[in-house]
Amino acid sequence: MSQQLLQIKPLSQPVHLGVEPATFSAEIEAEIDRHLAKYPVKRSAILPLMFIVQRERGYLDPAGVLYLANRLGLRITDIWEVATFYSMIQTNPVGKYHIQICKTLSCKILGEPKITEHVCNKLGIKPGETTTDGRFTVSLVECLGSCGTAPMFQLNFDYHENLTPEKVDQILDTLP
Amino acid sequence: MRIEAIGCEPLQLRRVHLENSHTLDVYQRNGGYEAIKKMLDSMSPNDVIEEVKKSALRGRGGAGFPTGLKWSFVPKDSPKPKYVVCNADESEPGTFKDRYLMERDPHMLIEGMLIAAYALGAKVNYIYTRGEYKYLIDIMDVALAEARAAGLLGEKILGTDFSCEIHTHTGAGAYICGEETALLSSLEGNRGHPRMKPPFPAVSGLYACPTVVNNVETLTAVPDIIKMGGAAYQKLGTEKSGGTKLWSVSGHVNSPGVYELPMGYDDMEKFIMEDCGGISNGRSLKAVIPGGSSVYIMRASDIVGKDVRMDYEGLVAGGSSVGSGGFIVMDDTVDIFESTKNLTEFYKHESCGWCTPCREGTDWLVKIFKRIEGGDGRVDDPQLLLDLCDNIEGKSFCPLGDAASWPIQSAVKRFPEDFRKRLEGNNGNP
Numbered sequence: 001m002s003q004q005l006l007q008i009k010p011l012s013q014p015v016h017l018g019v020e021p022a023t024f025s026a027e028i029e030a031e032i033d034r035h036l037a038k039y040p041v042k043r044s045a046i047l048p049l050m051f052i053v054q055r056e057r058g059y060l061d062p063a064g065v066l067y068l069a070n071r072l073g074l075r076i077t078d079i080w081e082v083a084t085f086y087s088m089i090q091t092n093p094v095g096k097y098h099i100q101i102c103k104t105l106s107c108k109i110l111g112e113p114k115i116t117e118h119v120c121n122k123l124g125i126k127p128g129e130t131t132t133d134g135r136f137t138v139s140l141v142e143c144l145g146s147c148g149t150a151p152m153f154q155l156n157f158d159y160h161e162n163l164t165p166e167k168v169d170q171i172l173d174t175l176p
Numbered sequence: 177m178r179i180e181a182i183g184c185e186p187l188q189l190r191r192v193h194l195e196n197s198h199t200l201d202v203y204q205r206n207g208g209y210e211a212i213k214k215m216l217d218s219m220s221p222n223d224v225i226e227e228v229k230k231s232a233l234r235g236r237g238g239a240g241f242p243t244g245l246k247w248s249f250v251p252k253d254s255p256k257p258k259y260v261v262c263n264a265d266e267s268e269p270g271t272f273k274d275r276y277l278m279e280r281d282p283h284m285l286i287e288g289m290l291i292a293a294y295a296l297g298a299k300v301n302y303i304y305t306r307g308e309y310k311y312l313i314d315i316m317d318v319a320l321a322e323a324r325a326a327g328l329l330g331e332k333i334l335g336t337d338f339s340c341e342i343h344t345h346t347g348a349g350a351y352i353c354g355e356e357t358a359l360l361s362s363l364e365g366n367r368g369h370p371r372m373k374p375p376f377p378a379v380s381g382l383y384a385c386p387t388v389v390n391n392v393e394t395l396t397a398v399p400d401i402i403k404m405g406g407a408a409y410q411k412l413g414t415e416k417s418g419g420t421k422l423w424s425v426s427g428h429v430n431s432p433g434v435y436e437l438p439m440g441y442d443d444m445e446k447f448i449m450e451d452c453g454g455i456s457n458g459r460s461l462k463a464v465i466p467g468g469s470s471v472y473i474m475r476a477s478d479i480v481g482k483d484v485r486m487d488y489e490g491l492v493a494g495g496s497s498v499g500s501g502g503f504i505v506m507d508d509t510v511d512i513f514e515s516t517k518n519l520t521e522f523y524k525h526e527s528c529g530w531c532t533p534c535r536e537g538t539d540w541l542v543k544i545f546k547r548i549e550g551g552d553g554r555v556d557d558p559q560l561l562l563d564l565c566d567n568i569e570g571k572s573f574c575p576l577g578d579a580a581s582w583p584i585q586s587a588v589k590r591f592p593e594d595f596r597k598r599l600e601g602n603n604g605n606p
Contacts, residue, residue, distance in 0.1 A: 038302075038343040038345070039343075040257075040300075040383060041364065041365070041383060042365075043364065043365030043366075044345075044363060044364055044365045045365065046365040047307070047345075047346055047347065047348050047362070047365070048345070048346055050348070051307070051346060051348070072365075081366075081367060082365065082366065082367055085350065085367040085368060085528075086307070086347075086348035086349050086350050086368070087348070087349035087350065088307045088308070088348040088349035089348050089349075103518075104269045104469075104518065104519075104522055105269055105270070105427075105465075105469065105504055105515055105518050105519055105522075106269065106270060106426040106427050106504055108515075108518050109427060109428065109506060109510055109515070110426075110427070110428075141349075142267075142269075142351065142522050142525055142526060143267060143268075143269040143270075143351075143469075143522065144308050145266050145267065145271065145272045145275050145306070145308070145309065146272060147269070147270050147271070147272050147424065147426030147427075147432075147502070147504070148177045148272055148424060148425065148426045148432040148433055148434065149177050149432075150426060150432075154308060157308075157310045157311065158311075159311070
């Protein structure tokens, strides 16, 4: 696999999806360059770059995919192939606040169902859904490495641990 | 949550409670970077590998492979670049030790990687961290910049001819990338599919070059081995399992946390009932999964009064294994059918889809669990689960298939009543 990887040639022509590739500020481009500089093979930067596109555009949209294909010298299908494998790469819009509740064993036996019920009732949505105002998405996810401080959820990239319904209220009610 | 050493002086946890323990200053004032000074002064790469061999350090990620031996497999005469990759993809349910090591003592990991890189002749090295641990990547990036500014990383480290760079890298939510060959696929920018072994990464790993992949806890043990000598480190533990080990403890205990114990600690019952404060809410112990979700589940009767020794050999004798050292403790309110279903759903979700036994097998396992849960179970279903596991275990491309099978095999055999209960009163099913 790795030998094949080394043989992948950059495309000579830009690819088109019927959309224009995304553009980024000079500052973001410099951040992307810093990631690319870490690796002898550009493709290695694909996940870090996907996170940057996601951060800047809300999710990995077609314009973002096209940008990555051009930037990394890969085919559009190479980008989609990777994007669809990883659960943290969002290929559909998600809420401004993505609440990811850990549902694996330690959290499960220490009160995850109660937390999930509370979050869902409070927001009026089910796991996997987004509120109509686009503010919140709730997902049930697998182990986040917070078993000693269960139950927990990750709100975007922030860990919130030892949750109780009261603590959940306090976190969600004070979000900007 | 507690973080402390029991039955030994804290070694890996020595600095975690110091104020600003994540800074270079605190690390250096408390013994940090002395190991690389000693190494660069007086040791050849081969000496380093020999010390690690003497230490009887075994890989802390789960497989327990002797670290020194793994390092010695890297061909010294290879003209290709060599790589050290730190596996910080910590995703095994019940395991959360690496997180605290990186959060509280990132320079210990950097020093461990520098030593490994020196021993193997690696110039560029990566820390592959799970995507959810973004805050740890930020901490590591700050620590790496500090080390670079102090001449401890980069060109001509401490004025010697040794040059070495370390970069952070992010995963994106795939458990399978904790498997070393899948991790390398992911680091190359591909889907996280495992690769056929052999060739092993030591010969053909990252970019088809010689590569060593080690867990965070393994690499952070290395500076102490160099400082105190391999033999002294080994004596902290047992003959075959040297040193100390971190155990992540979660579930129904009064004091969950990360505990550092000498390898060979006696015994598991005392550890749970006294050191971890016993079972919460005055309930009684029902079951323990001692090595992260992928090992055999143990009954209370396998532990209480059995003097189970906490090291690789002791836990196998006790009917399970060390794995990643993640204890999930369950009290008598837990239904083992449900807990096993929960873990099976985890493996189904995390199966990478590359090979048929694992992809289809884990899906079928979940379907059978759901049918039993829905009241449509058949009396033969526990046996059907075992038969399915037989067709996954040892037949999948990578160990994820084994990891999915072992919890079920042990649960069905050791807690048959929890499955039988679910099948009672099922009319009309053959």
